[in-house]
Amino acid sequence: MFVAATIGILASMAIVLVRALLGPTVYDRVMAVNIFGTKTVLLIAVLGFLTDRPEFLDLALVYALINFIGTIAVLKFFAFGDLGLTRRVERGPE
Numbered sequence: 001m002f003v004a005a006t007i008g009i010l011a012s013m014a015i016v017l018v019r020a021l022l023g024p025t026v027y028d029r030v031m032a033v034n035i036f037g038t039k040t041v042l043l044i045a046v047l048g049f050l051t052d053r054p055e056f057l058d059l060a061l062v063y064a065l066i067n068f069i070g071t072i073a074v075l076k077f078f079a080f081g082d083l084g085l086t087r088r089v090e091r092g093p094e
Helices: 002-022 026-050 055-080
Strands: none
Touching: 002 026, 026 055
């Protein structure tokens, strides 16, 4: 049953990879890469269960956190053009 889950996850990863390559907008590509990262977390967890290595779950959690932070950083970069840029406060005449 877990082998079937692994095959299903790999098939969905292939479909998402096609979406990442063909996405019409940047945001479609970012979403596809985020979904690919989530599927990778699932794959690591299933493989950890199949090989009876519970430490793989720790690796999956770390990868999920890195995936989340990376997605937020990429979206901020596309929105503002710089990762260190914050909102500019418009001041009136001094």
